[in-house]
Amino acid sequence: MAELVAAVGVPHSPHYPSQYPKDGPQDTPRLFREVKAELDAAKAEAIIVIANDHFNTFFMNNFPTFAIGLTDAAYGPNDQTKMPHYDFAVQETLASHMLKTAMEEGFDFAVTQEFGVDHAMLVPLHYLTDGVKAPVVPVWINTFSAPLPTARRCYALGKMMERAVKSLPQKLRVAVIATGSFSLEIGGPKIDPGKRNSVPDLEWSRHLHRRIGKGEFDAIVTEATPQQMWKAGNIGGELLNWVVLLGMVGKDKPVYLADHDDKDGHAYAVWRWN
Amino acid sequence: MSAYQINKICHRAYHDRAFREAVLADPAKAIKDWPLTDEQRKALLEGDVKKLYEWGTHPFLLAHTTRWGLFGLTPALYAERIKGAKDPQ
Numbered sequence: 001m002a003e004l005v006a007a008v009g010v011p012h013s014p015h016y017p018s019q020y021p022k023d024g025p026q027d028t029p030r031l032f033r034e035v036k037a038e039l040d041a042a043k044a045e046a047i048i049v050i051a052n053d054h055f056n057t058f059f060m061n062n063f064p065t066f067a068i069g070l071t072d073a074a075y076g077p078n079d080q081t082k083m084p085h086y087d088f089a090v091q092e093t094l095a096s097h098m099l100k101t102a103m104e105e106g107f108d109f110a111v112t113q114e115f116g117v118d119h120a121m122l123v124p125l126h127y128l129t130d131g132v133k134a135p136v137v138p139v140w141i142n143t144f145s146a147p148l149p150t151a152r153r154c155y156a157l158g159k160m161m162e163r164a165v166k167s168l169p170q171k172l173r174v175a176v177i178a179t180g181s182f183s184l185e186i187g188g189p190k191i192d193p194g195k196r197n198s199v200p201d202l203e204w205s206r207h208l209h210r211r212i213g214k215g216e217f218d219a220i221v222t223e224a225t226p227q228q229m230w231k232a233g234n235i236g237g238e239l240l241n242w243v244v245l246l247g248m249v250g251k252d253k254p255v256y257l258a259d260h261d262d263k264d265g266h267a268y269a270v271w272r273w274n
Numbered sequence: 275m276s277a278y279q280i281n282k283i284c285h286r287a288y289h290d291r292a293f294r295e296a297v298l299a300d301p302a303k304a305i306k307d308w309p310l311t312d313e314q315r316k317a318l319l320e321g322d323v324k325k326l327y328e329w330g331t332h333p334f335l336l337a338h339t340t341r342w343g344l345f346g347l348t349p350a351l352y353a354e355r356i357k358g359a360k361d362p363q
Contacts, residue, residue, distance in 0.1 A: 056289075187333030187356070189327070193353050193354070
């Protein structure tokens with residue numbers, strides 16, 4: 001049977017690759033390298049990536065709440081992020097099994113069989129892998145265009161995804177990466193003067209970071225109301241990508257948790273098993 | 275009055291270089307055939323991001339305009355104008 005060997009939570013800010021080389025001396029690439037060392041040690045043979053699309057793979061003409069990529073190959077970035085282009089393989093057997101399990105359990109994924117992915121998936125893969133060699137399973141959560149799915153639903157989705165991975169009838173070491181900011185406003189009334197963005201609720205981000213460190217995931221699900229996430233900025237819903245991951249993690253505390261990134265309102269965390 | 279067509283214009287300008295260059299060259303001409311109301315057309319051409327936001331334009335798409343100064347919108351001007359905008363219902 002397949003096993004879950006690592007779970008990783010990181011940010012995906014699109015300006016990082018052009019500002020911070022992977023081997024750069026700044027905090028951001030250093031934190032990604034620390035996470036990468038854990039992920040490398042887990043020897044994953046497939047990587048599930050949980051992220052939100054930013055109207056690059058999908059648009060408002062057809063915007064899924066939950067979607068999965070089911071094909072053999074994909075590419076990115078499909079937005080204008082300044083970073084290397086990657087063509088990568090998709091783990092179709094795992095994706096197909098996840099879709100089947102989801103449908104049986106009442107989670108109705110939308111399916112795309114031809115797609116590129118945007119910075120949300122590729123910035124983490126850029127920093128955390130050596131050229132995206134292990135095949136990927138992309139899972140998109142609408143954390144971006146209201147109304148969003150509830151935290152409770154995303155948590156349950158994660159628990160279903162854990163069962164899906166562990167019931168795949170073949171040997172496969174699977175890692176999962178979820179990515180997003182806890183507090184971020186882009187282009188809305190809460191942005192800082194002269195800038196495109198801001199971090200409107202740093203204390204909420206710090207609070208979530210503390211909860212994650214203590215393994216208090218049920219409390220996060222209760223506290224992550226639409227009102228609280230919106231107060232944390234119009235991108236504050238990206239917490240939901242992490243909530244899916246926490247559903248997969250179970251009760252365990254992370255084996256790695258970097259200090260809270262007060263500059264950008266970000267967290268970096270790793271769980272490991274087996 | 276849905277903001278869908280305004281969202282679509284911002285999205286197109288981000289992804290389609292020819293359309294973006296047409297908007298930069300002559301904004302009124304570039305959006306002439308889009309099905310906007312007169313009020314929407316006026317607000318877009320004036321770069322009135324407060325109104326556009328309040329009508330439901332997605333802020334992430336709206337902020338794409340400042341990457342190229344579409345509709346005269348620099349990041350500083352955008353930040354000044356969006357201040358105090360009410361969240362769409």
